[in-house]
Amino acid sequence: MTTTDHDNPGTDHDTGRRETRITADPAQPTIVITREFDAPPSHVFRAYTDPDLVVQWLGPRRLTMHIDRYDARTGGSYRYVHTADDGTAYGFRGVFHEVRPSTRIVQTFGYDGSPDNVSLETTAFLDLGGRRTRVTTTSLMQSVQARDAMLASGMDRGVREGHERLDELLARDAAPRTxxxxxxxxxxxxxxxxxxxxxxxxxxxxxxxxxxxxxxxxxxxxxxxxxxxxxxxxxxxxxxxxxxxxxxxxxxxxxxxxxxxxxxxxxxxxxxxxxxxxxxxxxxxxxxxxxxxxxxxxxxxxxxxxxxxLDAAKCAELLDGMLPLDEVLRASGQYGPRTQVPDDADVQTRLLAFIGRAP
Known part of the structure; x- marks a missing residue:
């Protein structure tokens, strides 16, 4: 497949894993954005879905973000506004079609200034091990022309700057919480x-x-x-x-x-x-x-x-701490017998099963 790479010229490929790559197939109305982050999938996913975190990184630094709603669950919706220093406002909105913790988000994306142009975005979170995550977002647009107009708008600059801000947020998030x-x-x-x-x-x-x-x-x-x-x-x-x-x-x-x-x-x-x-x-x-x-x-x-x-990262933290204390916790009488769930169940399901809930 032939692609057009909209990466920054002169990228140092020894540190390429920290660069945002934006590619477009000339024959398909898609944009693919890839970036690796120094954080586990649960932390990156939370930054994409918790409105208190989203507002800290999404978009360029020069714009102020206000969230009207951000209900990041399957069937939920969102709307937010980016405002420039001169008061110019840019509103965006969409619907979350699928939200799978730490794995996948499928949502629509629309700009208030062009309500007829709606794209479908699929974001995948790949665990690379060693507390590293590759995030790949594929945007499917209504036409190649709409895709090219998006690229020409300067969106790549905003995406890269947002990813830099997300890097900074995740670095702060890695510090122990009080x-x-x-x-x-x-x-x-x-x-x-x-x-x-x-x-x-x-x-x-x-x-x-x-x-x-x-x-x-x-x-x-x-x-x-x-x-x-x-x-x-x-x-x-x-x-x-x-x-x-x-x-x-x-x-x-x-x-x-x-x-x-x-x-x-x-x-x-x-x-x-x-x-x-x-x-x-x-x-x-x-x-x-x-x-x-x-x-x-x-x-x-x-x-x-x-x-x-529930927050997948917190589920994993609690489950890791509880597993070695299985007999002690069970003897306390505060938890019922463990329930059985598939080995590949997500971490929330495994935590609830451990404490005796029937998820």
Whole structure:
């Protein structure tokens, strides 16, 4: 196949893996964009699907990005606007036809200024090992003429600069997160699920035997304050009960935990417990509470018919930490028997099966 390579002239091919390659087959209405990143697929995928991360890298530096919506799940949609310093705005929108965690995204792409020209983009994430990922995006356009117009618009410059920004974001992401950062990220997703529960769904059955949806919130807002009080002498502000107002109960509780973690003094304190000994307070929150919030996000979503997708990187982290403790965790009575799933199941399915859920 003959291709036209729109790479930068003079590329140093010893570092070519860090260059963005843009190719176009003269006979086909396609553009293929390839780039390798120094991060595992789960991290790169998250940067493509988490709106808090997307806004930090997508597009050239000279434009400011505002996201109206970015629901990166199968059947979801997106719209965002890039704005120049002179106020000129460029709006883009599309639909996510397929979102397969850490593997593949299929979406449409359209520009508000040319609503009749819509392309279909397929982005694949290939694990190269050694915490490296090759991302290949193939854009199928309506005609070769539309493809050539896109190339002539200067899109290659914006794509390359966006990839450079993504490199920088992934380098920051590789740095260890603080317990405060991790709680803020994970609690935000749980908060979204809490606020998304229809008023009539709070008494829907939940995956934990004998629980309904409001019991998922009840569990988190009741066990953790007692754990902090007995182990570290910390009193968290109490909100309303989960029976009276589960949304307010969670919001008051979550804000209080975040305030505790954001307090610099917390990192200097310890929590003592007869089962775990003495642990730095912020690490105890991260290991025993934030992880619990993450796992129960799936329970609440399943009970109330919401998006059940969990962060694949966090799933892998928890599963790697739990597998060596299989017998200990099972003996604690907090997890049911493992359920059976195929060997090639994705990491979220394997984690849920490990803790006894039936995904």
């Amino acid at each position: 317990p405060a950062d991790e709680h803020r990220r994970i609690a935000r997703t749980f908060t979204d699920r809490v606020r998304g529960v229809p008023p009539t769904a709070w008494d829907n059955p939940a995956p934990c035997e004998g629980w309904v949806a409001r019991d998922v919130v009840r569990h988190l807002v009741e066990w953790f304050p007692a754990f902090l009080k007995s182990g570290a002498g910390v009193d968290l502000p109490a909100g309303p009960s989960a029976d009276d107002d589960p949304v307010a109960a969670w919001t008051v509780h979550s804000d209080a935990v975040q305030a505790l973690l954001d307090d610099p003094e917390t990192a200097t304190r310890t929590l003592a417990n007869p089962h775990i000994g003495e642990v730095p307070l912020d690490q105890a929150v991260d290991r025993f509470y934030t992880a619990d919030v993450f796992l129960h996000t799936w329970d609440l979503a399943r009970a109330t018919g919401q998006d059940e997708t």
